[in-house]
Amino acid sequence: MKLLKKLLIFLFIVAILLTVSYWIISKSLSPNYNGEIEISGLKDKVTVFYDDNGVPHINAENNEDALRAFGYVHAQDRLWQMELIRRLAAGRLAEIFGKDLVRVDKLFSGLGIEEAAAKSIEGIDKSSEAYKLTMAYLDGINQFIEDGATPLEFYLVGVEKEKYTIKDIYNVFGYMAFSFAAAHKTDPILNEIKEKYGSKHMQELVSSFSENLTVNKTQKNPEIKATMAQALNLIYDKLPVSPFIGSNSWVLGPEKTANGKVILANDPHIGFSQPSVWYQSHIKTPTYEIYGFNLALTPFPLLGHNREYAYGLTMLANDDIDFYVEQNNPENALEYKTEKGFSKYEIVDKTIKIKGEQDTTYQIKVSRHGPIMNDIIEHLNDERPIAMQWIYTKLPNQLLLDVSYDMSHANSMDSFKKGAAKVHAPGLNIMYGDAKGNVGWFSSAKLYQVRDSLFRQAYLDGASGEDEIIDYVDFEENPQATNPDWNYVYSANHQIDTVRGKLYPGYYQPQDRSKRIVDILESKKKFNKEDMKDMIFDITSSTASTIIKDMLVGVDVNSLSPSGKKAYETVSNWDGRYTKNSVAATIYNRLLFEFYKATYQDEMGSGFDIFLNTQTAKRVLAEQVKRQESVWWDNVNTEAVEKRVDVVNGVFNNAISFLEKQLGENVDDWRWDRVLSVEHEHAIGKAGGILRKLFNVGPFTTVGGNEVLNNQIFHLDSTGYYKVKSGPSTRRVIDFSDIENSVAVIPTGQSGNVFSPYYKNQALQYVNGEFVKMKLNQEEIEKSDQKLVLQPK
Incomplete structure (x- = not known):
């Protein structure tokens, strides 16, 4: 009996010690939502009010202070997510997770994302506002790395924190661009069908592409001024970061709404993970205000709104990757055939660090069409050299500094469109609505033409010169609609309208969701915010x-x-x-x-x-x-x-x-x-x-x-x-008749820190189709009992 009593006392003490230890660890590693912190580089004090969903409302006297503060608070909630995504695009996951991730690293390090980033960074205008704000954002992140608590994940995997550079930011967009693409999953299968079974089998598949279409129609009106399939599939299964999938969006003009004001709805579809993809923030200065949704390591939001306008996006699903079969010189495997004779492959040496093991090195051959995929996918079962030509790495990348900055700093539909016009890859349907009554949809991508009858969703001939890009399409020829007669714009990754008289090829989704959107929007004349909340959670298949x-x-x-x-x-x-x-x-x-x-x-x-x-x-x-x-x-x-x-x-x-x-x-x-x-x-x-x-x-x-x-x-x-x-990575409904009560929800919670009260507080609301307010009212915001003050050091 005494032994049992001692054992119970011992177990009780152990339980108490474990509870106290957990409490101490959780307090020391959790984000700081209250008090004062000194950070260098600030010109003035910045006040951050956290609302009841953990969204930081940042009040600053100037834009650089606001972005420096945003970098700091973004990092304290999402540093582990930032670490994963920067390592993925650079091919550095095996460094922390071991040899199982070598195949993933080999693929991403070989795609040319880092090389494209380096070229883009060389051309940056360092005097631009976008660049200065980006560097302030990075400085905020790096000051948190220096002074803030280290997330639990870093201890568990045994990785040291490293400071971030602008190259890491570009790499994030490179990963996003590749995950949007579908050619690498589809083209190898279609090519094998073509080569094994011939034209009849192939024709039955591709003939379906022009049937059962709900086409996104083009109509432009003036602005209202008054107011490798299987191999890649095995690699994708190991990704620790969410891929981008699809999305829905629709924007109703004043004539379609009960209150006579624009309503925008958007829910980008992205792979589920924890933490969820988007980080929300509300930034306000004397010259700028935006309530935005940012990816990890991005200073400017890809989704956002304020009192004047709102914007969102879906995946365009255009075909921006082509695979070319190269012909090696039979006498020199370091050369490949072109219509002008043999050219030398560019040889790129790569090293992958592996946790607990020796580094591994490999070489990539790069033709005029891009990297030879056989060199970066070990289990690619094709003896022919297959090159991947990708518009993202082929053309200079303006996505970060120009596009995302312009969209989040627009002052009219026209200025917003100028930012959307700079996208070349990944292809995006960019959706717009404003308080003046304008609505717009822009298919934003660098579209291009090849010779007639060339089927781009199978392997192309790399040697003849006959399968090359003939011309790039000017943005004004891209399918788009502004203030159309039917009084709404919409997108669900479906077939876009014709380009130069022909349907533009792509990996579009079937008409199911787009047809459902049209069916609902045509079912009655007027809609309100509650209708849009019901619609975005609709569960009926149209087909x-x-x-x-x-x-x-x-x-x-x-x-x-x-x-x-x-x-x-x-x-x-x-x-x-x-x-x-x-x-x-x-x-x-x-x-x-x-x-x-x-x-x-x-x-x-x-x-x-x-x-x-x-x-x-x-x-x-x-x-x-x-x-x-x-x-x-x-x-x-x-x-x-x-x-x-x-x-x-x-x-x-x-x-x-x-x-x-x-x-x-x-x-x-x-x-x-x-x-x-x-x-x-x-x-x-x-x-x-x-x-x-x-x-x-x-x-x-x-x-x-x-x-x-x-x-x-x-x-x-x-x-x-x-x-x-x-699924939906966020659901947003923005109503310009009641802008302060616009709503959203995300799949889990605002914070990626497991000790934060906002780690998963929205999960049940999301599953149940509920929403939370996106606060803009300053008086309401300042009632928060969570206030973090960042003082100049």
Whole structure:
């Protein structure tokens, strides 16, 4: 008994010590939201009020002080995120995570992002306001590194803090540009289909691209003045930083709103992670004000608003990457063929540092089209040298200092458009609305022309000179709409209007979300902010009910089991709504997998799993389900010649059999919330166990699905469970009739510091479709009981 008593006392003391230790650590490592701090370089005192969601409202007497303070507070909430993203683009992840990340490092260090950054930095106008503010922002970050608390992650992985440079900032935009691109996931698959199976198989795929389109139409009116697929897929699975995926946005002109003022809605779709992508801030000086959403290590917001105007973005999805097959000189492998003879490859030496192991070095050959991908992707199964030409590295990069500065410092739609016109890559749909009643959509990218009939989504001929860029398109010829007759602009990564008489090629999403936007906006004459909040969380597919009816034509219902007949009736009558208790949503998504598998897997082999989740697969679906005759119906691995009726009956029976084994024989139990979940993973939380519980946020059940407005993006696969990988990175609704009560929400929380009260405080609000206010009213802001004063040192 005495022994037990001593043991209990011992365990109690240990528990107390652990609790006290955790409290001490959390207090010493958490962000500082109150008190006074001295930092050098300030001309005057800067006051930062933190609201009840941890958003810093920065009040400064001049813009440089404001950006220096912003750099400091941004770093204290998101330094670990900054560290990851700067290392990713530079190929330095293995340095902290070990050899498993060498493949990732080799890819990104070989893409030429750092070299492009160096060239861009050489051309910077160091007397410009944009440059001065950028350097002030960096100085604020670096002063926090010097004087602030080190985040827990740095101790856990054993990495020393390093100060940041302007090159790190450019590298962030390089990563963003590459993650926006889809060619590296799609072109190798399409090229293999073309080379293995010929024109019939290829034509059936690409002919679908011009069908079932909701085209983003061009109309320009004056401003209102009065007022490598599989290989790359393996690499992408290891990324600890979110890739950019898609997005929705719409801007309603005064004629479409109940209060006669512009309303802007925007929700960029980005890979889920913890911390979430955007960091919010409100900066106010005597000459400037913006409520912005910034990426890690970026001084100027890519999403923002104030009392005069608002802007957002979506991914344009234009094709800005081309792969070229080079021909080596048979007598000298360091030379490649051109139409003018042989040229020498540029040779670039690279070194990757690996935690706990010796450094590894490698060489990259670079042709006139770009790096040879065989040199940077070890498991690329192609003996031919494949070069990647990417507009981001091919042309000078103005994205950082000119574009993001101009957009966040505009004084009219015209001045805003001048900033949007400078984007060359990644391609963006830039959305605009203002208090004067202007609305605008700009497809911002350096579009280009090649010879007629050249299909750019397969490998091009690098030697002949016939597949080169012929001309670049002037921005005024890019599809765009300003104050159009239909009184709204919108974007959902869908097909843009014609350029020089032809639809511009790209990796556009199917029309599902764009059609839903148009259907809703055309359903009545006037909308208010509450309507827009409901719309941005909408969970109805505009196409699923039609697709399922077309897919099920030919299914022998009489031969089905009782469960099969009930499932058939349930999914046949589905309205396309992805509610938690929807049974039809579960059946539909299993049918999709079985349909894709039966149609394409035999020809594509190991490439099928990648193809299954590409834009190409989504875009061909609506046409393929209707085809009575198709070269894809026949299974090339059997002697029989299968027809459509064989495929659809096999698909339905396989789907029902799978669901019975997975979820039980009672069809009513096949609810969507049993198979769909979302968890926001932290780079260290991926290790599992106690680290998962400490750093990850979730898992949660949720509503929505692929290609609905509340776009919960998951991969179709054989498991029958759908783990949401991406979705709205923020939902914003900005109403110029009530600008001080505009709203937003982010997936987890404002801070990336696990000891912050704002680490995950918005997670449930986000899942439930709720919003929080983006405060602009100074009197309301100053009521905060959290006030950090930055004094000149």
